[in-house]
Amino acid sequence: MTDWEQTTLGEVVLEGGGSFKTGPFGTTLKASEYSSHGVPVISVGEVAYGSLVLRRDTPRVSSEVTTRLAEYVLRKGDIVFGRKGAVDRSAWVQPNQEGWFLGSDGIRARLASSVDSKFVAYQLQGPHIREWLLQHASGSTLLSLNQTTLSRVPLLVPPLRDQQAVAEVLGSLDEKIAANTRIAATSAGLSRALFEDALQKGSVESLLSDVTTLVSRGVTPAYSEDAVGTTMILNQKCVRGQRVSLAPSRRTNDSKVRDDKILLVNDVLVNSTGQGTLGRVARWTRDDRATTDSHISIVRFNATQTNPVAAGYGLLRMQQSIEELGEGSTGQTELSRVDLGNLRVLLPAREHQDKLGARLSELSQSEDAHLAENETLAATRDALLPQLMSGKLRVKNAEKSLAGVL
Numbered sequence: 001m002t003d004w005e006q007t008t009l010g011e012v013v014l015e016g017g018g019s020f021k022t023g024p025f026g027t028t029l030k031a032s033e034y035s036s037h038g039v040p041v042i043s044v045g046e047v048a049y050g051s052l053v054l055r056r057d058t059p060r061v062s063s064e065v066t067t068r069l070a071e072y073v074l075r076k077g078d079i080v081f082g083r084k085g086a087v088d089r090s091a092w093v094q095p096n097q098e099g100w101f102l103g104s105d106g107i108r109a110r111l112a113s114s115v116d117s118k119f120v121a122y123q124l125q126g127p128h129i130r131e132w133l134l135q136h137a138s139g140s141t142l143l144s145l146n147q148t149t150l151s152r153v154p155l156l157v158p159p160l161r162d163q164q165a166v167a168e169v170l171g172s173l174d175e176k177i178a179a180n181t182r183i184a185a186t187s188a189g190l191s192r193a194l195f196e197d198a199l200q201k202g203s204v205e206s207l208l209s210d211v212t213t214l215v216s217r218g219v220t221p222a223y224s225e226d227a228v229g230t231t232m233i234l235n236q237k238c239v240r241g242q243r244v245s246l247a248p249s250r251r252t253n254d255s256k257v258r259d260d261k262i263l264l265v266n267d268v269l270v271n272s273t274g275q276g277t278l279g280r281v282a283r284w285t286r287d288d289r290a291t292t293d294s295h296i297s298i299v300r301f302n303a304t305q306t307n308p309v310a311a312g313y314g315l316l317r318m319q320q321s322i323e324e325l326g327e328g329s330t331g332q333t334e335l336s337r338v339d340l341g342n343l344r345v346l347l348p349a350r351e352h353q354d355k356l357g358a359r360l361s362e363l364s365q366s367e368d369a370h371l372a373e374n375e376t377l378a379a380t381r382d383a384l385l386p387q388l389m390s391g392k393l394r395v396k397n398a399e400k401s402l403a404g405v406l
Contacts, residue, residue, distance in 0.1 A: 004158045004391050009109065010151025012120065016112025020147040022083065023104040024072055034059040039066050042074065043103030044082030044089070050125050050174075052080065052091045052100070061101055072102040077117040079109045079124065087137045087145045088130035092121035107145060119163035122170050123155060123389050156389065165395040166388045169402070173381040176406055180370040180377075187367040188242075191360050195313045195348070198356045202349030209341035211311060214300035216337060217272065218292030219261055221252035231257050232290040236271045239280045239296065242316050243371070244269065252291070261298060263290045266308040268299040268315050270322060272335040279323030279335065283312045285368055297340055306347060309357035309364070314347045380405055 013020060023043065034041065038060040046052050066073050074080065078093040083105045093100070102108050111117040123129060132153060137143040157163065209215060224230045230251040237248035263269075263284045271280040273295045284290075292298055299315065301308040315322075322343065326333035348356055380402070387393035 043105035198348035307353035
């Protein structure tokens with residue numbers, strides 16, 4: 001790696017004629033110009049680790065705004081940073097994201113063609129760079145970045161051909177992840193369509209408490225780092241996008257978990273406290289021994305009354321209505337077990353539920369399998385990234401190690 005150059009992000013950007021740009025402040029873009037239609041505005045909330053992700057409440061602006069403030073329009077290959085809060089996050093702008101608009105809580109780096117911006121974007125995802133950003137950001141309670149700090153980010157840059165080769169190897173993993181994500185999204189969309197079609201053939205409205213054997217909050221945990229004598233415990237961060245992520249989960253002592261609160265396949269989890277999190281719904285489809293903390297309600301359907309899979313999709317369909325059931329002041333909103341049990345759920349006619357449930361279960365298993373493979377692919381990518389970025393692992397050897405993965 002003798003031909004790898006130690007440099008900084010500022011030198012890489014400015015030497016090639018690139019630039020940094022901080023998003024527009026209120027004097028340039030007024031709050032009244034935001035809308036629910038038009039071009040997405042990218043601020044810290046849309047910047048994930050390595051990718052831009054739109055939220056349901058992502059603000060937008062009109063084409064008139066993007067024409068007037070063209071310097072804030074993003075191009076393919078730009079790198080966007082969160083300016084406040086999660087300052088270690090950055091994302092490479094994909095071709096289909098060209099034309100999106102830089103928000104006030106974002107900073108954009110635009111590199112010259114003499115550098116592979118995707119290689120730089122991957123290097124910025126490395127643990128050492130992310131730790132550097134956290135350590136050098138300003139502020140104590142709310143971290144913040146500026147262009148001066150970003151210009152000092154240390155980089156290790158090889159010749160362009162090597163940059164492109166490394167980016168291609170890591171990109172092949174991300175492309176597979178993206179393909180799997182699309183397949184999973186298609187499965188989810190087809191499931192929703194099948195459920196709606198079944199409702200058209202005949203439906204029944206049931207009180208949730210009449211078709212369940214359990215509607216109850218989870219347990220108060222006694223957290224432990226031990227693997228033995230403990231149970232996985234899910235919190236509200238685990239329920240997002242109508243799916244369950246185990247990444248934020250912890251473990252609690254088995255003595256704190258009653259048998260009836262051990263999750264069963266096809267249970268439904270409902271976030272039940274807090275503004276912005278209350279009402280999120282997800283189905284539990286795993287065999288792992290797990291429970292939830294007391295901020296999540298466990299809903300268990302009675303198989304003698306309704307098909308648990310079909311009924312679970314019926315509850316997913318009602319997420320927006322569930323979000324509106326919360327009571328209490330801002331920040332202390334609660335969803336009571338009684339109110340949740342009194343929810344009226346629209347389900348397909350009972351004679352259609354079992355056939356529908358079997359088909360929905362197949363689609364759910366396909367969705368789970370593709371997203372589980374994504375976890376393996378992401379772990380492989382994250383393991384290769386620091387080795388490739390340091391030059392310790394050659395691209396040819398990395399390609400060989402991926403032969404059985406891709």
